[in-house]
Amino acid sequence: MDRSEERINKYENKMTNLEAEIQKYKNRVEETPEVGMQLKDIKRDYETVQRRYQDILSKKLNAQMSAELEKKQKGEQFRVVNSAVPPNNPYKPNISKIMFFTLVMGLGLGGGAAYLRETLDPAFYTPEEIEEYLNTEVIVSLPINKSKKK
Numbered sequence: 001m002d003r004s005e006e007r008i009n010k011y012e013n014k015m016t017n018l019e020a021e022i023q024k025y026k027n028r029v030e031e032t033p034e035v036g037m038q039l040k041d042i043k044r045d046y047e048t049v050q051r052r053y054q055d056i057l058s059k060k061l062n063a064q065m066s067a068e069l070e071k072k073q074k075g076e077q078f079r080v081v082n083s084a085v086p087p088n089n090p091y092k093p094n095i096s097k098i099m100f101f102t103l104v105m106g107l108g109l110g111g112g113a114a115y116l117r118e119t120l121d122p123a124f125y126t127p128e129e130i131e132e133y134l135n136t137e138v139i140v141s142l143p144i145n146k147s148k149k150k
Contacts, residue, residue: 124130127138 124133127141131138
């Protein structure tokens with residue numbers, strides 16, 4: 001019976017080894033979702049870092065190219081920062097102001113011209129003006145004849 005016991009022991013050892021391996025694979029299968037999630041997190045972080053690296057690298061290359069262009073053009077490079085936005089209403093001319101100032105100037109010039117004509121005119125138009133100017137009384141005043149002679 002010695003051989004049969006050896007065989008039994010041998011098969012029992014194999015069974016315990018197989019059960020240990022089965023348990024090991026079960027543990028691996030159970031841990032697979034966690035490992036998968038960790039792998040997803042690592043991949044996402046890697047992609048984010050890769051994008052940042054590419055952005056920084058492209059900015060560096062753009063800066064180098066612009067520096068070379070600036071050296072070649074000796075500062076003649078112009079860049080539009082903000083594009084022009086046309087206004088809703090024109091800045092100049094302001095029509096309402098122009099019309100107001102035109103009206104004021106017209107009235108001022110008309111009034112000023114009339115005042116100057118009156119003050120600079122040496123003629124007398126009424127007897128009262130002569131009396132006031134000469135401090136005497138007017139005895140006779142002749143009317144102006146407006147009829148035409150033929």
